[in-house]
Amino acid sequence: MSDKYLTHYQVLGVPRTASERDIKIAYRKAARITHPDHGGDPAVFRKVTEAYEVLIDPAKKLKYDKSYNTPAGSYGAARSSSAGSTSSFTTRRTRETRNVAGEPAVYVPAFNEQRPGETPLLPRTVAAQPVHGAPRKRGVFGASSRLAREARTAQLIMQQVLPAIPAARLINGLSAPNGSGYLDHVLVSGYRIGIVGSMLVPDGAFRWDGSTLIHGNKVVTPPQLIPATRALSDLFPECNVTAWVCVHSSTGNLFEPVIDYARGCEPDGSNVVNVANAARFAREVKHFLASGPAPNVVDLHVLGRLLGGMY
Structure with missing residues (x-):
């Protein structure tokens, strides 16, 4: 599945039930790999950062979850x-x-x-x-x-x-x-x-x-x-x-x-x-x-x- 169809949880590699601590650990790990200073892709790093900023903020996370995690139709377009x-x-x-x-x-x-x-x-x-x-x-x-x-x-x-x-x-x-x-x-x-x-x-x-x-x-x-x-x-x-x-x-x-x-x-x-x-x-x-x-x-x-x- 193309990266552009991944949810924020998938971008960070955490389940929907992940704790705040789990999200922080996953972000640090992903940021080290994707940061441009370490040879990573800037576009991928932006996705990692966006995912972290949403999931670490309780209000933003709640709003994101209630949107069913993804923009309308984006995931389904990639399905068989x-x-x-x-x-x-x-x-x-x-x-x-x-x-x-x-x-x-x-x-x-x-x-x-x-x-x-x-x-x-x-x-x-x-x-x-x-x-x-x-x-x-x-x-x-x-x-x-x-x-x-x-x-x-x-x-x-x-x-x-x-x-x-x-x-x-x-x-x-x-x-x-x-x-x-x-x-x-x-x-x-x-x-x-x-x-x-x-x-x-x-x-x-x-x-x-x-x-x-x-x-x-x-x-x-x-x-x-x-x-x-x-x-x-x-x-x-x-x-x-x-x-x-x-x-x-x-x-x-x-x-x-x-x-x-x-x-x-x-x-x-x-x-x-x-x-x-x-x-x-x-x-x-x-x-x-x-x-x-x-x-x-x-x-x-x-x-x-x-x-x-x-x-």
């Missing part, structure tokens, strides 16, 4: 086209010759391929965790209903999705990449990313027309996930990014509420935003992740940048 489609990628069910989603996770780049002394993008213990972060209190006043709703969705994913796909990773609580609000959950497996929001609705039957849920003569607007989906698609052009809204019933029944879908609005992963009750959400999002290219891969570049976006 074999990673998969980045937009308008249909996931309608097709006949598959072999499904590798249930196989053990494969890490890219592989930990056993690290050169001597090279720091991995993420510690292996972090990369192996299936769940990162947790629903958190935001704002001055508590939001117990929101926290309970997010916890129900996270539990559903951990019980019904993650066991079926060993490489899938659930990340709770990310700053929205478009700069407005937060994302409840993000699921990533191979080169597919699912943004997940949730809502709690009263009992009864609903109709989804592609933008709103209609309950009798009332209109219920789901979380607005399209801006964040488009922003993440720009940041991760090597991935297919799709949004899901898990609709919970007050009864706790996974098969409620009953949702009728307008033509073309079925939650099969082929729409930018898919809305479904808990039972159908778990089934369809699992298929979405499992049917993507290399669903048994944990890409450390993608995972590391997503973890940097956690609030």
Whole structure:
């Protein structure tokens, strides 16, 4: 991969979890090698210095992490086209010759391929965790209903999705990449990313027309996930990014509420935003992740940048 696509962490050769001391040591080592007075390349030295100035300053580092570590599209432009489609990628069910989603996770780049002394993008213990972060209190006043709703969705994913796909990773609580609000959950497996929001609705039957849920003569607007989906698609052009809204019933029944879908609005992963009750959400999002290219891969570049976006 060309140097111009490296993140600041990669430039200094430190993981995202590096301490201030680790960053200082890495900078001194890199500066000695790249400084023009020692025969180094001035352009490379400027990159090393820029990386250090950002990562050593807590405020700059936080801002950089929440930008998902890299300018929009720069990393993805260097990725192989074999990673998969980045937009308008249909996931309608097709006949598959072999499904590798249930196989053990494969890490890219592989930990056993690290050169001597090279720091991995993420510690292996972090990369192996299936769940990162947790629903958190935001704002001055508590939001117990929101926290309970997010916890129900996270539990559903951990019980019904993650066991079926060993490489899938659930990340709770990310700053929205478009700069407005937060994302409840993000699921990533191979080169597919699912943004997940949730809502709690009263009992009864609903109709989804592609933008709103209609309950009798009332209109219920789901979380607005399209801006964040488009922003993440720009940041991760090597991935297919799709949004899901898990609709919970007050009864706790996974098969409620009953949702009728307008033509073309079925939650099969082929729409930018898919809305479904808990039972159908778990089934369809699992298929979405499992049917993507290399669903048994944990890409450390993608995972590391997503973890940097956690609030």
